[in-house]
Amino acid sequence: MKKIICITGASAGFGKATVEIFAQNGHDLIIAARRKDKIKSIANEIIQKYKVNVLPIELDVRNQSAVKNAFDNLPENWKKIDVLINNAGLASGLDKIQDGNIDDWEKMLDTNVKGLLYVSKEVIPLMIAQKKGHIINIGSTAGKEVYQKGNVYCASKHAVDALTKGMRIDLLEHGIKVTQIAPGAAETEFSEVRFYGDKEKAKNVYQGFKPMSAEDVAEIIYYTTTLPEHLCINDLVVTSLAQANSVYIHRE
Numbered sequence: 001m002k003k004i005i006c007i008t009g010a011s012a013g014f015g016k017a018t019v020e021i022f023a024q025n026g027h028d029l030i031i032a033a034r035r036k037d038k039i040k041s042i043a044n045e046i047i048q049k050y051k052v053n054v055l056p057i058e059l060d061v062r063n064q065s066a067v068k069n070a071f072d073n074l075p076e077n078w079k080k081i082d083v084l085i086n087n088a089g090l091a092s093g094l095d096k097i098q099d100g101n102i103d104d105w106e107k108m109l110d111t112n113v114k115g116l117l118y119v120s121k122e123v124i125p126l127m128i129a130q131k132k133g134h135i136i137n138i139g140s141t142a143g144k145e146v147y148q149k150g151n152v153y154c155a156s157k158h159a160v161d162a163l164t165k166g167m168r169i170d171l172l173e174h175g176i177k178v179t180q181i182a183p184g185a186a187e188t189e190f191s192e193v194r195f196y197g198d199k200e201k202a203k204n205v206y207q208g209f210k211p212m213s214a215e216d217v218a219e220i221i222y223y224t225t226t227l228p229e230h231l232c233i234n235d236l237v238v239t240s241l242a243q244a245n246s247v248y249i250h251r252e
Contacts, residue, residue, distance in 0.1 A: 021221075120135065
């Protein structure tokens with residue numbers, strides 16, 4: 001059955017790969033990201049390639065009024081959102097807490113925590129009205145333990161872990177599924193963003209082992225939406241074979 005899938009952070013990494021897999025399977029998509037040209041280009045590409053409907057939205061999830069405005073002004077035929085994938089997120093900087101940059105802290109908390117809340121706040125009432133829906137929050141192994149210099153990023157992903165559990169409880173009576181997917185190291189733009197565009201430094205993060213790809217994670221995201229209506233994956237932690245958790249990675 002065709003569904004409407006809403007994905008934030010859809011212009012790169014997990015988000016873009018997730019757009020692709022849902023489109024391959026015939027679903028219509030609301031794709032949101034900050035980069036206007038990129039998101040429009042992806043929408044046109046997906047429409048031509050898969051003949052599905054795509055609604056691109058230029059959106060910075062950190063801006064609460066912009067988020068509210070975007071969802072208030074969705075065309076009626078787009079308001080029956082079946083799946084929300086709260087994917088927008090980032091790490092910025094890698095410093096010990098005493099050396100941390102406050103701008104980095106605010107960027108991570110505003111995107112990873114508040115942005116997830118702002119978008120969920122707008123979509124949940126639509127799902128409650130339908131008496132069904134599925135919210136998928138993209139967490140991290142960094143939300144399961146803390147590593148040196150990860151402090152605020154880990155805190156933001158621990159918040160995603162807690163919020164997902166809270167959503168699951170609060171939405172239980174409405175028949176809405178809530179899932180957290182917590183990936184480990186995956187070779188995307190993630191480390192490049194963390195290191196302020198330093199591609200060489202980012203590349204070194206993935207040396208000596210085979211990390212996951214964005215497509216690997218997208219397949220898992222898609223899988224969680226294919227289960228029977230009476231089943232819900234609450235929490236799914238996934239890493240490459242070489243990685244046990246955020247701290248331990250076996251490198252050749």
